[in-house]
Amino acid sequence: MNKPILAILLAALLLPTTAFSQRNKKKKAEKETAETKLKDYGIEDSELFNRAFTGFALYDPAEGKMLYQRNAEKYYTPASNTKILTLYASLRTLGDSIPALQYSRQGSFLVFWGTGDPSFLNPHLAQNPQVYDFLKNSREQLLFCSANYKDKRYGSGWMWDDNFYDYQAEKSPLPVYSNVAHFSQKDLTSGITVKPTFLGKYLEHDSTLQADDYVGRDEFGNRFTFNNVAKSGKKFEWHVPFKATAHFVTELLADTLKRPVSLLEANMLPPTDAKTLYSLKADSLYIRMMQESDNFIAEQLLLLCAWQRTGTMNTEKAIEFAEKNHLNGLPDDPKWVDGSGLSRYNLVTPRTLVEVLNRLQQIVPRQRLFGIFPAGGVSGTIKDNYKNGDSPYVFAKTGTLRHNHSLSGYLITKKGKMLIFSFMHNNYTGSMSALRKEMEKVLREVYEEN
Numbered sequence: 350m351n352k353p354i355l356a357i358l359l360a361a362l363l364l365p366t367t368a369f370s371q372r373n374k375k376k377k378a379e380k381e382t383a384e385t386k387l388k389d390y391g392i393e394d395s396e397l398f399n400r401a402f403t404g405f406a407l408y409d410p411a412e413g414k415m416l417y418q419r420n421a422e423k424y425y426t427p428a429s430n431t432k433i434l435t436l437y438a439s440l441r442t443l444g445d446s447i448p449a450l451q452y453s454r455q456g457s458f459l460v461f462w463g464t465g466d467p468s469f470l471n472p473h474l475a476q477n478p479q480v481y482d483f484l485k486n487s488r489e490q491l492l493f494c495s496a497n498y499k500d501k502r503y504g505s506g507w508m509w510d511d512n513f514y515d516y517q518a519e520k521s522p523l524p525v526y527s528n529v530a531h532f533s534q535k536d537l538t539s540g541i542t543v544k545p546t547f548l549g550k551y552l553e554h555d556s557t558l559q560a561d562d563y564v565g566r567d568e569f570g571n572r573f574t575f576n577n578v579a580k581s582g583k584k585f586e587w588h589v590p591f592k593a594t595a596h597f598v599t600e601l602l603a604d605t606l607k608r609p610v611s612l613l614e615a616n617m618l619p620p621t622d623a624k625t626l627y628s629l630k631a632d633s634l635y636i637r638m639m640q641e642s643d644n645f646i647a648e649q650l651l652l653l654c655a656w657q658r659t660g661t662m663n664t665e666k667a668i669e670f671a672e673k674n675h676l677n678g679l680p681d682d683p684k685w686v687d688g689s690g691l692s693r694y695n696l697v698t699p700r701t702l703v704e705v706l707n708r709l710q711q712i713v714p715r716q717r718l719f720g721i722f723p724a725g726g727v728s729g730t731i732k733d734n735y736k737n738g739d740s741p742y743v744f745a746k747t748g749t750l751r752h753n754h755s756l757s758g759y760l761i762t763k764k765g766k767m768l769i770f771s772f773m774h775n776n777y778t779g780s781m782s783a784l785r786k787e788m789e790k791v792l793r794e795v796y797e798e799n
Contacts, residue, residue, distance in 0.1 A: 390794045392419055397787045401777035406699040407795065408769045410707050416768070416799075421700040422681060425773040428748030429642045430702060430755045431690030434683065435650055436635055436721070437705050438671035440713060442654040449480045449628035450523065451497075451619040459489035462497050462619050463523030465652030465662050467645055468629045470605065471527045472544070473637060477628050485606050493602065494613040495595040497656070498522035499663040502593070504648065506692030513566045515588035517691060518645045520652060522662055525601050527645055528593045530573065532564045537582025541575060547604040548573065548591065554580055563587040571597060618660065635721045639746055640729030644689035651688040664688065679704050690748055699771035702757045706769045710759070715767075719744045722758055731756075734785055735792065742796050745770075752777055754784055760792060762799040770795070 392398055392405055404420035415421075447468060452461040461484070468474050470481070484491060502519040503509075511517045518528040531544040532552075543549040548571070555574035558565050563579040564587045566572065571591050579585060591597070595612055603610040638646040648664070655667035668685050676683070684696035710718060723729025725743035726736030735743040745758025757771035772788055 388798070389417060389419070390791045390798075392417075392791060395787060397779065397783060398774070400779065401784075402775045404699040404771070404773040405791075406703045406771045408703045408707065410710065410767065410769055415700075418700065421703075421771075422698055424681070424684070424696040424698055425755065425775050426693050426750060426753050427690055427695055427697045427702070427755055427773070428750040428753055429644075429690040430697070430746055430748035430757050430771075430773070431685065431687065431695050432638055432642065432647050432748075433702060433705055433709075433746055433757060434671070434676070434685055434697075435647050435688045436639060437709055438654055438667065438675060439631070439635065439650045440709070441671070441675045442657050443631050443650075445631055446627040447629050447631050447634060447653065448625050448656070450626050451623045452626065453620055453623045454489060457489055458492050459487050460492045460494055460613060460617070462494050462623075463521070463662075464625075464656045465522060465524075465649045466628055467524045467527060467649035468634065469523070470525055470545075472531065473527065473641070473643070474629065474633055480626060480628050481606070483626055484602070484610075485608065491602075491606075491608070491610045492613040493523065493595070493599050493610055494615065494617055495522050496616050497618055497661045499661045499666075500652065504664060504687035504689070504692050506686060506694035508691075509568075512568050513562070513589050515590060516644050518590040519593045520648050520664070521593035521598065522595075522652075523598060524593065524645075524649060525598060525605065528590055529645075530564075530566075530589050530591050532573075532575070532579075532585075532587045532589065534579060534583065534585055536584060541579060545601060545605060547601055564589050566591070632717070632721065639721050640723045642730055642747065644691055647688040647690075649688075676705065690750075693750065699757075699773050702771040702773075703769050706757060706759065706771070710767075710769070719759070722746060735789055737796075743792060749781070754781055756788060760795060762796050764799065766799055768795065768799060 404423055404425055406421040407417040408415050447466050448464045449466045450461050450463055452459055500520060507517060515529050521528060526545055530548045532541055534541045543552060551571050552573045552575060556577055558574055558576035560576060560578055563585045564573055564575050566589050573589065599610050599612040634646050634650060637643045651664045651667040652662040655663050658670050659666055664687060680700045681698040683701055686692050686694045722744040723731045724741040725731045725734060727741050730747040742761045745756050748755035753775050755773040760768045760770055762768060774784060777784055
């Protein structure tokens with residue numbers, strides 16, 4: 350065989366290998382772009398993380414660059430990390446104080462509408478008596494109208510059979526007592542105490558109610574039942590959402606205010622000259638939502654955002670406005686359906702959460718922002734983790750659903766530098782405490798080495 354023919358054959362044989370090598374190089378380059386590997390802090394070799402679907406993004410806002418990424422472009426179920434989106438939307442939409450209700454005097458009537466404010470007689474919040482006193486002392490006959498509420502009782506994708514757990518209270522235009530009935534008993538002689546007391550007449554014994562639920566409720570009504578364990582005099586505290594229909598809330602308001610309140614069943618929206626009454630400082634809601642992961646407050650904040658922008662309350666409209674006007678230009682568009690993260694329909698990437706956190710710290714002074722977020726070893730849902738004596742170094746929001754856990758927020762390094770991170774895990778079937786300890790090892794190393 351002559352040399353020219355041999356060269357041609359060799360070139361033909363090597364061509365697929367060369368093309369394959371080029372494809373490999375391209376894939377490797379794409380992977381390196383997606384996963385910046387300056388230092389992995391032990392994440393890559395963690396047997397525990399490798400048993401789950403783990404994503405991590407670590408960002409230096411001063412330098413404007415990612416320090417590390419692993420699966421940062423992949424979508425995760427964020428659980429209560431969704432509240433970071435809700436916080437940002439609320440800070441960009443609401444003022445310093447929360448609007449409690451709108452009202453209009455119509456002759457001998459005072460017509461009032463809710464705004465979604467969750468603070469009225471909420472046992473978890475300091476009370477401003479202004480709203481109560483205004484309604485209590487008004488000379489006109491009170492008429493409550495719910496026509497500006499354009500939403501459903503639950504968010505999209507919520508678990509229907511969690512209806513009697515207090516972490517899934519119903520959304521409503523004018524919440525009272527956080528839309529939850531509070532039951533307690535000190536001993537057999539004291540009997541069961543109900544707050545609000547109005548609900549006591551709806552409580553009865555049911556021997557078939559399971560032992561681990563002291564008090565239950567009909568799914569579509571406000572008939573409450575207590576079980577044999579509660580009847581025996583056992584000391585307990587139990588919290589069950591009530592059905593917050595407009596009719597029921599009107600009855601509850603009348604009982605609470607000790608004066609007649611009627612429901613105005615008309616499609617009457619507040620007139621243009623309707624006045625607004627304010628309640629608490631907005632930060633009191635933000636702190637409760639973020640530190641205690643209060644789902645109800647998160648949901649109602651989105652209703653407040655919608656009311657602020659459109660005059661009506663609708664979660665979908667609030668999200669649509671926030672995505673278009675405040676969350677445009679994110680690395681990956683979130684799939685965002687509720688305020689709290691109860692829905693597994695929510696999906697977000699670690700690098701998108703990092704970007705939202707970055708935008709947050711650009712509009713909120715650091716001292717105020719860190720006062721809203723849970724502080725490691727000090728407050729909120731990370732009070733027992735990420736301890737550092739009197740100087741917390743992690744300020745972050747947790748997010749937990751079964752087999753999912755996330756932590757996203759801010760980290761102050763040993764040298765005083767602020768970094769932003771999002772640590773997300775889906776499909777994890779092991780011990781959550783073990784997962785948290787492994788995460789803490791990583792974040793502690795980030796603290797020590799930066």
